[in-house]
Amino acid sequence: GPELIQETTEKIVQIKERMQAALDRQKCYADMKQEPVEIVDREVKRLKQSQIPLVKIRWNSKRGPEFTWEREDQFRK
Known part of the structure; x- marks a missing residue:
C-alpha cells in the first residue's frame, strides 16, 4: 500500500x-587541468x-609535480 510507495x-x-x-x-576530475612546466x-x-x-615533461597538477614521456611531435602541438 502507501508504505510501499513511500x-x-x-x-x-x-x-x-x-x-x-x-x-x-x-x-x-575533468576540471583538474595539468600544465606542462618544462622539458626535463x-x-x-x-x-x-x-x-x-x-621528451620527458614535468607537469604541475593539484597532486604535485608529475613526469611523463611524450612523443616530441605530439607534444609540440
Missing part, C-alpha cells in the same frame, strides 16, 4: 542523490625502421 520514493531519491554525487566527482629530458627510441624522439 519506501520506493525514498529509494529513488537516494539513488538520484548518489548519481548526482558521482557526476560531480567526474566533473571535478630528451631521448630517441630506435626501432628497426625508424626513430621516435621523446
Whole structure:
C-alpha cells in the first residue's frame, strides 16, 4: 500500500542523490587541468625502421609535480 510507495520514493531519491554525487566527482576530475612546466629530458627510441624522439615533461597538477614521456611531435602541438 502507501508504505510501499513511500519506501520506493525514498529509494529513488537516494539513488538520484548518489548519481548526482558521482557526476560531480567526474566533473571535478575533468576540471583538474595539468600544465606542462618544462622539458626535463630528451631521448630517441630506435626501432628497426625508424626513430621516435621523446621528451620527458614535468607537469604541475593539484597532486604535485608529475613526469611523463611524450612523443616530441605530439607534444609540440
